Amino acid sequence: MTVQELPGAAAYRPTPPPAWKPLTDPAPLLPDPEPYRVLGTDAAADADPALLLRLYTELVRGRRYNAQATALTKQGRLAVYPSSTGQEACEIAAALVLEERDWLFPSYRDTLAAVARGLDPVEALTLLRGDRHTGYDPREHRIAPLCTPLATQLPHAVGLAHAARLKGDDVVALAMVGDGGTSEGDFHEALNFAAVWRAPVVFLVQNNGFAISVPLAKQTAAPSLAHKAVGYGMPGRLVDGNDAAAVHQVLGEAVARARRGEGPTLVEAVTYRMDAHTNADDATRYRGDSEVEAWRAHDPIRLLERELTGRGLLDDDGIVAAKEAADVMAAGLRERMNADPVLDPMSLFAHVYAEQTEQLREQAARLRVELEAEHDQHDDDAEERR
Amino acid sequence: MTVQELPGAAAYRPTPPPAWKPLTDPAPLLPDPEPYRVLGTDAAADADPALLLRLYTELVRGRRYNAQATALTKQGRLAVYPSSTGQEACEIAAALVLEERDWLFPSYRDTLAAVARGLDPVEALTLLRGDRHTGYDPREHRIAPLCTPLATQLPHAVGLAHAARLKGDDVVALAMVGDGGTSEGDFHEALNFAAVWRAPVVFLVQNNGFAISVPLAKQTAAPSLAHKAVGYGMPGRLVDGNDAAAVHQVLGEAVARARRGEGPTLVEAVTYRMDAHTNADDATRYRGDSEVEAWRAHDPIRLLERELTGRGLLDDDGIVAAKEAADVMAAGLRERMNADPVLDPMSLFAHVYAEQTEQLREQAARLRVELEAEHDQHDDDAEERR
């Protein structure tokens, strides 16, 4: 014990604990008190008209894509579809702010972002059709596989961004997650790693009000989800998720910041899921029409359309043209999804390991025999019918 | 698509997203810019002299306890000891702010808190001696088992506090965790549950600068660990963890707040681990002497002793008396820990399930035969020697 040896009170002046210093100034990390908006505000004047028009076309196309995919579930052509209707501004902006070399980390709800990034919609929907787990080569498109286990894609985005930085590559990762997903431990661990490593990653939380049936108030007591950023030492930005121009601007700034090596940003986009959680869900069990209607008045396409028409950048012809382009896309998608995918059961064993184990070879051989027997049976039946 | 049916831009005024409102005002949640202190400041005048003296006696006793337990590792009487030397102010304050009906959730480093709460030190050290996993009945003492898997005790504290509240019991849970532990997903999930449920729980983070060898700067980029509170919608408090009066006050306020039904608080106590991580660790591998010395000047006993002697509340006799009381405790502990614990190997099977399974009965029977054979062998050997 050192205490007794020390002199008395004389020289004592209180000091903060020796090693302690505030690691970061918290003030710049705090989000705005209200979701940031562009459309209908003074900020809209600064927005690039070409960008606004581009966003508009994409939103219309995105809405049509959602409608078409939902229709495909009714026709049995998709096993399930989690629609992003109402959230198109987030989906589109997330795709458009990225460069080709950047990476997108989508959740199951974000096929639209993948499509807006340029992925063939049929490939984007393959998981949900049910023939394969991932319909595209993630490395070719720099789009991670659609992620179902909530928030688990976030540490992947951090690791990838960190690796790119270590390699000296000028690459940003943008990861998408829902309001519900922010409650998972992986969200916390990912944001913490990102901040400590100053990884070039942008986290986009689409706060669409619900995690299936659970409303935000049962999910968090935080001032906003963007406020979570402070606890990691990264800036939190709060944005109106139905204002495509605002989302594009805020995400764009976050991407630029990441690219400059200044580290990660957490963006909360306040939006609304207009459809049920998936086609299999019954949203009337947990929310009323009036809430949905209130949001319909704040529809992302409507907001942008009013801005554009009000400023004379869009007229009825333009509206019809956008709609028609979307219809063409939808028709093509419908047609291509109506074809039965050709599947090889032997593919079950093809990619478990780089090299098939002895055991998998045996199992594959057994399945092959079964399939041949099935095939023979099929032939016999056909013979008989003749 | 509803968009085309809607009227043009005329009536459009921007509004925030319909459902959106800030859930809580963030301002009151933010911690002070500097760790709160009492000793040597004006606030010290308000502190109860009896409490300060009580804290002093306990700190001295706690320091002695740490020294004794460390000595026991050298004598092979403890398998391992994670010392809380330097952190006694946190340990003692955590114990003293609780009522008997409250619950304490300690980590492996917090045996001192358990002892200060009244637990027999031998029972507190049982896990670390290595004869049993938990040396006491948690329900009798309302002290959860010492927790090794980091941060996993935090959701337990939340669940317990929530259950007590549901039952209408006026019970608070206080859970202890280290700076490193705040990076775990369980920390995040526990704090979020606590805030959403407004559970009467207090989280005490002892930021002792290191997670084994990893310094805080590699653990987080946050302004402070207390800032994490904002993201859950609970108040964060930052306190000088070596100022026993300050820790006692801040924790006391948090406990009172929880008891009033106002929900959880996150308290970060800035302190320093003066010893190595455990007796098995070599701290010279990752930190320098000068840092340790700087903290020695900010020693919790020293700070309090100066305050007390400066104000004439403590004199040399009092210092000696406290030391002697601590020595008596240590001598008793040493003596009792020198006895070999009597262990029954059959206890291995006694508490796996409420009722032993058939399989465990078989395995127990087999061990019994082995033990009897060992015993007979032992008798034979003794016989031979005669």
Next chain:
Amino acid sequence: MTTAAAVAGTRTGKPRPATMAQALGRALRDSMAEDPSVHVLGEDVGTLGGVFRVTDGLAKEFGDDRCTDTPLAEAGILGAAVGMAMYGLRPVVEMQFDAFAYPAFEQLISHVAKMRNRTGGAMPLPITVRVPYGGGIGGVEHHSDSSEAYYMATPGLHVVTPATVDDAYGLLRASIASDDPVIFLEPKRLYWSKAAWSPEAPAPVEPIGRAVVRRTGRSATLITYGPSLPVCLEAAEAAVAEGWDLEVVDLRSLVPFDDETVAASVRRTGRAVVVHESAGFGGPGGEIAARVTERCFHHLEAPVLRVAGFDIPYPAPMLERHHLPGVDRVLDAVARLQWEADS
């Protein structure tokens, strides 16, 4: 969708068709009505009534504090349940799907399974963790895992799985009543299976740990559980035409394991096949085959064979039928039980 609440409303006593999901809901309801310390918690279990509607009506009947929609965090849910159990409650946790229980594995392995033991019996944890498991429902990836091997390998847990509507009720009641943690595995593709069922006099609450012979036979024993029971019963019917009279044992409880019933059957028949959906390698079948062999070696005419899912990640919906053990694979295995050796 009819629901537990609806079933509860129909107190006629007359047996009428009920689904397994309804029987499970009724078991929760009756447990909650009988014991105020029973609390249900999980994602979407309240207002929505669970994605499989098993908890439908509970929040309405017992209030949000008894049936609680939690934040979306499985370790948090199970960890909170630990704390609730420490304070004397009897939590029933719902994991939404098999793969979504994985985030809670640390809580499960390091705390739930060990707490009674690590406190010398002072702090038992009467927690029931309901886990919908297995495939066959066309779920996209991560929605069809057979995760029972993980639970079996964790001493301190009970692992229970019903295969019939009656057992769904009886075993869930028994699990909730148990003073030990129980992993209650609900075969997803049997949720909508129906049986005549009397809500007035539901199946008895049997002790956990007894297997049951679902079909007696003399040629060989099929040892199975949960989603594979219907497959085995169908295989046994089909086997009659081939001259095999198969016995079918439904384990119902993987832990504790009913060695007595299983070994008695195999000693009688001299041959056995273990059937389950879970991947074969490292799956439950290895343990079962090994223990049967240890106990019945000199009664066996052939090695105990296994029919299991392949050693692969669960396939996409359109290919799952090739993965799941079906009637033909069971019959193939029976055919490989070295019948020539007999004659």
Next chain:
Amino acid sequence: MTTAAAVAGTRTGKPRPATMAQALGRALRDSMAEDPSVHVLGEDVGTLGGVFRVTDGLAKEFGDDRCTDTPLAEAGILGAAVGMAMYGLRPVVEMQFDAFAYPAFEQLISHVAKMRNRTGGAMPLPITVRVPYGGGIGGVEHHSDSSEAYYMATPGLHVVTPATVDDAYGLLRASIASDDPVIFLEPKRLYWSKAAWSPEAPAPVEPIGRAVVRRTGRSATLITYGPSLPVCLEAAEAAVAEGWDLEVVDLRSLVPFDDETVAASVRRTGRAVVVHESAGFGGPGGEIAARVTERCFHHLEAPVLRVAGFDIPYPAPMLERHHLPGVDRVLDAVARLQWEADS
């Protein structure tokens, strides 16, 4: 404590005693030197060199970016490693102890094990996860788990475990070089085991998946791995006095499993005992016994027996010797292999 770096410094070529921990450290070092895409990350792996000092010197030699002290979060570590691997790096993750890998199980099961498969081979994950495992070192609770059953039950992972200093080097090099995820289980109580070892010409990097016969014998086969190999070798020596000539097979790789080597041995000897520390029920032994029986049934004079840890949570240090399978238990099992039947 001498370290990998120290070993590396001693480039004499002359074999001198090295510990398993040193050989592991050397394997990391050589892999990192050879391939700049190899990155080590984990808790305390940098400045401290790991709590078992396996990574000692790596941060100094290769810099913090190649050997990184991460924040304290296992799911985050493994999840970040997934992302790094997606970008073409070859991460080697250290989990500090067996039980502290559990928080990462969702990442492991749902991503690491499945990524190659779910992307149709487009995105392999060459990640090595080093997990110190098993007991016998007097660790307090949660520091001595044998967690191999969880990994074995997860298709898509390789599961490797060395039992000798040479294999520690050779198998770790091979694991890091593998394009698939490997769970590399390091037997804690063998970290300080020593063997003559030449840093100049270390053991060859063998392909993963081959078992090896450590001792030939004709009476019976002991099948084992990792921490139980020394026990089995000692038992085999002791058995000579009882007239048994035991063969000892070291599996080295649990996945892929070397059926050929194991079955060949058992067909030769006609009797087998599987020995491991992990709990018996649901542990690796069931799988191993079942597959051996499937393949060698008509060669077996007795059922394949298992000597394993009890089906209990790992005991406190002072009682662990009663739990761990020792020489006597192995010999007891050998004695129960129905030798009378022979004569």
